[in-house]
Amino acid sequence: MMLGAAALPLAARSAQAAADFMGAGQGRFFRFTLGAFEVTQLLAGVETLKNPHALFAADLEDEAFTTLTKAAHLPTGRARSFLIPTLVNTGKALVLIDTGRDPVGVVGALEAAGYLIEDIDIVALTHMHADHIGGLMGPNGPTFPNARIICGKMEYDAWDEAGDEAFDTNMLPLAAKIEVLSDGGDVVPGITAMEAFGHTLGHMVYRVENDGQTLLVAGDALAHHVFSFAHYEIAMAEDEDGPRAVKTRTELLKMLAETGVVLAGYHLPWPGLGFVAQSESGFTYVPHSYQLSWEEAPDEEPR
Template sequence: MTSREMFSMNRRTALALGGAGLLASGLTSAPAQASVPVVTGNEFSPVTEFTVGTFKVYALLDGGFLAQTPQKIFGVDQSAEDFEQASRDHFIPADKFRGFYTPTLVNTGEQLVLFDTGRGEGAQPGSGNLLKALTAIGVEPQDIDVVVLTHMHGDHIGGLMRDDEPTFSNARYVTNAVEFEHWDGLGPDGGRGAQAFAQKVLPLKDKVTFIEPGGEVAPGITAMEAYGHTPGHTIFLLESNGQKLMLAADTANHYVWSLAYPDWEVIFDMDKKEAAKTRRRVFTMLAEERIPFIGYHMPFPALGFVEKQGDGFRYVPATYQLQFDEA
């Protein structure tokens, strides 16, 4: 059997994906229904798999980037001295940082639901690898039932189209109406973001449905408002068999500069004061309820917890607690 044959599976098999059954505090494993191939050797696996109740969840590495002068993005309202000291206190450099793009696939048992689509092939060196990550778990683009767009920034909508055709040809699309209408209202001359929206989202308009806070994408997947980063930025709470996971999208874009200092201004937050309020509200809830979350730009696999620390939050990456089988 060739490696391609081994990775290939039809839609029915894709919905039965199982595998390692990773778990965390509040995450438990389900009986494996089919094994998921694991990349071995010197290659880096583009997928982390775990379960939330009966849901199988896959953090998918679309790619990443190395950037200089992070204070042009984070803590733009802080002095250079304070930014450097805060970075030093957390053992990270103040003059460079590494970012990641992590879409998430949720297999509910009935539907394959993809949250965000990465940068898209060819958009940025080191990114655009979402389809490779899906292939690694035997999922083809046409297998996706629902694509959820947390917001319309280019690193979330970039993978929607390939060669002017929908990447996920059989999917319906779900997003927040305020978000859609904001970008639609700018028109194609409204800047780079509006142009990306016109190229990537508008061709799919007839297949888009809108969701309000409190609405469900599917049973157990509930929308929550997290406005500020963009006008309709929306996050999603997964709940199954009493277990929870928050897909926090861009509520916090860095594990130190956004979480330890939630009031610091971030250049990409369109309403900076509202974004700071949202960070405090969302991460206070996650800390108090000990709910794990996936943050789109957190260090891959972007899965962790937060706890209150001082006037902010401490990010606690998920480690081996995800590797125990249910007794």
């Protein structure tokens, strides 16, 4: 009797303590060190994509696609795409790589991470698709008033010749601030552009290196954490030059697997950081767990 009587107030308190559902939540930035550099991943947006089969793996038979997605616990009819610019603080320059689809997302993430738009010294671009350059210009002008804009020469020339709404809106007004470079050119000491053509005609990736530690900021060369790895030999629907994109993807995956270099993927699951493993059947994406945030006091002993 005493137990039952005591349980009643507890049940009543539990019912009264029920909280409202809060909905999904997500941090806006993830920061780690790379040698003496500080790197911050910024969540500028999350988008839902329709028909991932056609988008990422059109050459894959229906049954094989379904088997692959189910093995990865993914829905077959839609995909989630993250927009993750990378911010590198070298100690002498603050370099933002890509900008999201609009200023709202990237500015909000920067503010959450403790930065002002005026702090950005350089914006380096992997390519000119709208979800990478859309944060450059706002209704009142340039989003980053003090920044120089750096991009690949071939990429700039291709879009300048072809014409495109996103390019015309976000790049042409900044023409006086734009600097172009080619394969092997340095954005600043420690950040080097590398050609990774195919997704677009002049797509670049950036190698960030300091004190023996290396990060590859891959843009859209590796766009999905399952399909781009398990079936790297299949071009994406948005690859402008499919065979060249496959060649680039294959070379990058081999390099990443052989060297253990950290991968920053713009559209990979937040925070877009991981490694590449190779087996006889192909490649696998290995998400970052605690490797990049390992902090240990000099005299700390494992338990």
